[in-house]
Amino acid sequence: MLKVLGRQTSINVRKVLWTAAELGMPYDLDQSWGTTRDLSDPEFLALNPSAQMPVLIDGDVVLFESNAVCRYLAGRYGDGAIWPADPGARARVDQWMEWQSATLNPVWGDAFLGLVRRPEAYVGRQDAIAASAARWNRLMLVLEGELAARPYAAGDSFTLADIVLGLGVHRWRSTPISHPPTPNLTAYLARLRQRPAFDAVSPADMA
Numbered sequence: 001m002l003k004v005l006g007r008q009t010s011i012n013v014r015k016v017l018w019t020a021a022e023l024g025m026p027y028d029l030d031q032s033w034g035t036t037r038d039l040s041d042p043e044f045l046a047l048n049p050s051a052q053m054p055v056l057i058d059g060d061v062v063l064f065e066s067n068a069v070c071r072y073l074a075g076r077y078g079d080g081a082i083w084p085a086d087p088g089a090r091a092r093v094d095q096w097m098e099w100q101s102a103t104l105n106p107v108w109g110d111a112f113l114g115l116v117r118r119p120e121a122y123v124g125r126q127d128a129i130a131a132s133a134a135r136w137n138r139l140m141l142v143l144e145g146e147l148a149a150r151p152y153a154a155g156d157s158f159t160l161a162d163i164v165l166g167l168g169v170h171r172w173r174s175t176p177i178s179h180p181p182t183p184n185l186t187a188y189l190a191r192l193r194q195r196p197a198f199d200a201v202s203p204a205d206m207a
Helices: 009-022 068-078 089-108 111-117 127-148 162-176 184-194 196-201
Strands: 001-005 027-030 055-058 061-065
Touching: 001 009, 009 027, 009 068, 009 162, 009 196, 027 111, 055 068, 055 162, 061 068, 068 162, 089 111, 089 162, 111 127, 127 162, 127 184, 162 184
Parallel strands: 001 027
Antiparallel strands: 001 055, 055 061
16 A cells, blocks of 8 residues: 655645545555654655655655656556656646646745744735735736636646646635636636545645
8 A cells, every 4th residue: 555654734745645546546644744753853854855745655666756756656556547648748747747846836835824824934924925925826827827728737638737736726715815816717626626536635624
């Protein structure tokens, strides 16, 4: 059985759990890491020297970095449905996965942490929160425009790109900032919510 280390409140952990669920792969989730056990513990650092969640253990394979873990699972246990074998189709999926990690992820931290998670270092930083929210909205409008042309991020069918982006859309909509009108994103999120794995790994009360 797959073993996943990390707490479910982590959006990156949920990417992995959603991927495993879509593939019908059972997993054992060890949420002690990041809750009662410190990620700087040498035992965890031996698995991921960056001290970040999640870590996947699949027999002799130990992996970190959530998007890489999702690709591994889809490549090893999938049939090509959510990570296509065709190089062009696969590259379109990877393109949006990279956009999520390299372009979208860096902008939302101040807004989400300052308004939702609220660690002391982020609370009350109104200028940083406002700037983060504005950047976040601009990027979500990019995705809004893309979804005007197709039902899913990389084409006509659900892929790994929708796992990583769908959780991001859910987090954005759940954060108490001013959101511009986004009918395409609203419809997109509704489509994703029809998938049983979505609410199983990312319930409505968990951004």
